[in-house]
Amino acid sequence: MAGHSHWAGIKHKKGKADKQRSKIFSKLSKEITVAAKLGDKDPDMNARLRSAIQSARSANMPKENIKRAIDKSSTNTGENFENMRYEGFGPEKIAVIIEALTDNKNRTASKIRTIFQKNGGNLGTLGSASHNFKQLGVIKIDKNEISEEKILELAIDSGADECMTQEDFHEIHCEKSEIYNIKKKLELKIKNFISTEIEWIPLNSVEISKNQLEITSEFLEILDNDEDVQNIYTNLKIRNN
Numbered sequence: 498m499a500g501h502s503h504w505a506g507i508k509h510k511k512g513k514a515d516k517q518r519s520k521i522f523s524k525l526s527k528e529i530t531v532a533a534k535l536g537d538k539d540p541d542m543n544a545r546l547r548s549a550i551q552s553a554r555s556a557n558m559p560k561e562n563i564k565r566a567i568d569k570s571s572t573n574t575g576e577n578f579e580n581m582r583y584e585g586f587g588p589e590k591i592a593v594i595i596e597a598l599t600d601n602k603n604r605t606a607s608k609i610r611t612i613f614q615k616n617g618g619n620l621g622t623l624g625s626a627s628h629n630f631k632q633l634g635v636i637k638i639d640k641n642e643i644s645e646e647k648i649l650e651l652a653i654d655s656g657a658d659e660c661m662t663q664e665d666f667h668e669i670h671c672e673k674s675e676i677y678n679i680k681k682k683l684e685l686k687i688k689n690f691i692s693t694e695i696e697w698i699p700l701n702s703v704e705i706s707k708n709q710l711e712i713t714s715e716f717l718e719i720l721d722n723d724e725d726v727q728n729i730y731t732n733l734k735i736r737n738n
Contacts, residue, residue: 518556524727525553526566527598531578533570544677548693555639555691583609584626587618587731588712589705592626594697595720596728605725612723616716629732630697633658634676636669636683637691643667647686655682666691670698699732706736 529549536543540550546567553563581602583595599605613620638648640662648667652660657679659670671679673695680693705713713733720729 520722521556522553522558522562523724525549525556525558526562526569527578528727529553529563529566530569531598533567534578538567538570544680548677548680548690551690552692555689581605581725582623583620584623585613585618585620586626587613587716588616589703589709589733591703591705591713591731591733592629592699593618593717593720594626594630594730595726596730597723597725598727599725605723608723608725609720612716612719616712616719618716627697629701630699630730632673632695633698634671634673634679634693635696635698636671636676636680636693638667638669638683638687639689639691640666642687642689651683651686655679694728696728697730699730702732702734704734704736710735 529546532543532546532549536546538546540547550563553566578598578600579602581597581599583597583606585593587593595609597605597609610620612618636657643651645662645667648662648669649660652669656675657669657671661668661670669679669683676693676695680690683690717729717731720726
């Protein structure tokens, strides 16, 4: 859930299976509950819910967990989650954007501010870090689902802006306003998606050495462990030498 940056890859490699899985399931469940609460309970009629369920399946979340998260949207009528965004600069002056789902804004803001302060960073105002990024629709598909040639053709036909193949998955970029329209066209040929999200893509990077990586990784991991934090985006880039 860490977003689009080298940090996503680092976190994936560091993943401690059971603890990591539990944390990911918790965040995916919250997104499913909120999506179901804000829209139709039928994923065919609710693009956000459909994408959340597809992400949960991609993470091997059991069907009963998914059903429980949808059911929770009806039973927890008094619990209202809000989407919040926080921006700032972490160790080594890396720009950071945090997306959270919270039922208590003051609690979440206080916890995130403390994490920044304790790790040599500064939590800023909205806009303080986001000018280092652009928002794009990002759709990720496992490489086993479709060949590189076919996904490129499909992406062009669906109206996407860019299609690239990473080590384990294909990644399609599009205008954020078009993400669900393009996804609908892709769904005619593809059943399983890793994720469908509007992500913050860095416009410029802050290069750090491998020696500096430990402190920045620790800071990002502490943020990611917070139960209210859904996604983290950063412009850190690891220097080769």
